[in-house]
Amino acid sequence: MKKLSARRRHPLAALVVLLLALAVTGGLYAAFAPADKAQADDTAQSLAIKEGKKLFAVGCASCHGTGGQGTSDGPSLVGVGAAAVDFQVGTGRMPAQQPGAQVPRKRNIYTNAQIDQLAAYVASLGAGPSVPEKSQYNSEGANIGKGGELFRTNCAQCHNFTGKGGALTNGKFAPTLEGVDPKHIYEAMETGPQNMPSFGDGSLSQQNKKDIIAYLGAVNGDESESPGGLDLGGLGPVSEGLFGYIFGLGALIAVAIWVAARTTKAKKS
């Protein structure tokens, strides 16, 4: 005790006390917090909503409002449904990094469980499309040819023939569909994120959506092949022309320079 009191004016004493105090409060909170949870009443669903609400308050509320009612910085989320949350957060678009012409895809920082909780909370605000089942978007029983036709009719004018993406007005764009999870493609069609129109089951039936996803998997998926060689981005004549000029004509000019430089032998004769 004497030892302790001797050091009470030590320069680090205040720091030690602060650390002790923090440890005690933290420990007390840890001890009492579960007691609260034990009180919370019923199902996993309402639990998820509760957790989702907390996540929402941290990550989303500053733009979408504390109750998801929307502010001048972000639209109302009442009625957008779980599918919209799963798409926006699952592809990393939300929470947005900064305002701009369009919110781009980026690395997702939430776990699947957290996304489900957020989705459950937003879905509780008003009825909307739910997250699709795996059977709705896998390629089983899909017609690839039909999907291609549907894609060219409904999607290609913004996303290009095989979903390589394209430009919209004022810096907005239709993103590439390369490497996008089939679930997210389904949800995008269902909810119409950002500049995209939504294709509800009335305009594109569930089977139609499945066909489109299967078509994209065939022409723009991980194992889809390009029969002609390098696809040069699949962007059409602009990249072909650039390639032709640089590698076609470029190589030929290099060859011409090489041929023209070989004259000395003839000069000797």
Next chain:
Amino acid sequence: MSNETSATTTRRGQAPRGERIADWADGRLGIYSLAKSNMRKIFPDHWSFMLGEVALYSFIIIILTGVYLTLFFHPSMAEVTYHGSYVPMQGIRMTQAFESTLNISFDVRGGLLIRQIHHWAALVFLAAMMVHMMRVFFTGAFRKPREINWLFGFLLFVLGMFTGFTGYSLPDDLLSGTGVRFIEGVILAMPLVGSYLQMFIFGGEFPGHDIIPRFFTVHVLLLPGIMLGLLVAHLILVFYHKHTQFPGAGKTNNNVVGMPLLPVYMAKAGGFFFLVFGVIAAIAAIASINPVWAIGPYRPDQVSTGAQPDWYMGFAEGLVRVMPGWEWNFWGHTVNFGVLIPIVIFPLVLVAIAVYPFVESWVKGDKREHHILDRPRNVPTRTGFGVAWLVAYFVMLIGGGNDLWATHFHLSLNSLTWFVRIGFFVLPVLAFIATKRICLGLQRRDKDKVLHGRESGIIKRLPHGEFIEVHEPLDQEQLHFLTQHEQPEPLELGPEVDENGVERKLSRSQKLRAKLSKSYYGEDNVIAKPTVEEYKEITSGHGHH
């Protein structure tokens, strides 16, 4: 076979077999005199003289591969359902033209490679023609006596564009179908005749059943036939005029220094053909072009983003893309300026470069023959004009691909459109001024080099402490190269009044000519090359530094 002891020598026994065959042919075709006059034809050596050869050889490759493709292609718009081997297209309704293109790609042996060689060769053909044309332009190789041949070459380029376009349209895929729709819009935008012309060309409402068979005939017969004729004429004229050459020791307007056609040039050209074929075949084997299977068959109710023509039509695409969509209504007749103005500007830009040789010879009043090429820096106004033309052309290419520029450089499509709208007028002017300044700077440097020699990079300290850089004098050959060009005086209009004090009447064209002449040879537009006196003065010993 070409030796001088020929038919008339009667020796004992028979002449060797080869000689007899040659005699037989000479009696009917006159090959000896042809060979005599042509086999020793001299061609100067320079890599830039081979750009035209690249174009020639890719044209031959296009014809060879094109013949193979016609064996399997069905130019028909009859509708069929696809049951071929490419899975994502199975069960889709399409025209026979598209189906046969898919079959060529997937079911005909070597079909896809030949198709890709054909298409890549077409892109390279037009690119080579363009670069060849620019070589001829910037070195002044279009001057008398070659103006007609310049026009032949220009026509080949324009016809090549349309041959390419019709070929690109034949597979009847969604991309090229959009292009045909574009052309239909262009035809309809022509005042008065548009709708009649459209009905005539398409044989009814778009798309109808006629356009692919018609394009096929135009693509495989009409245009290539004309091009082949022009090409032969182009080559005959090259032979007749003899090739131009860069200035150098021993090279004058009255000789050609280089290698004889046979054997040196023939071997080189023959080998170069196979090199060109090899490079194009390698590219066709490496990179996909116009993957119609991914694009899908044409349907008027479908369209894709990124729908562009091949690069040589990108200029026209750009004009239409950036033109504001003005549409006026005159007494119930719609005039669509959004398309009409671009289709007026399009030929004007092309014609601007085509008529340039005639404008230049008129301005300079130069009616002499020229076989020695200009160095671009020595003709700053021409070089400036050429660069300005290229800048205008490439600004419009940016306009034609504005959507891809927007997505790949994260730009706004709208700002890009405005950039192209303004840039099309402003950038060529800036390019003209900048190029001219650079040319004059290079002329000054040449003058400096002649008078003071080459900077050797060796720093010498003189006894009194001064540091100087040692300049190495140029040898005679280099001096000739840097000073051989002519620098004529600008055209003078003479006194404003005649001997009686009466104001002379000058036609407007005379005044314009004098003004333009000044822009070629006037004080600020040319750096006077060093005179012999100047050179002697400086190199005579004193004042050399």
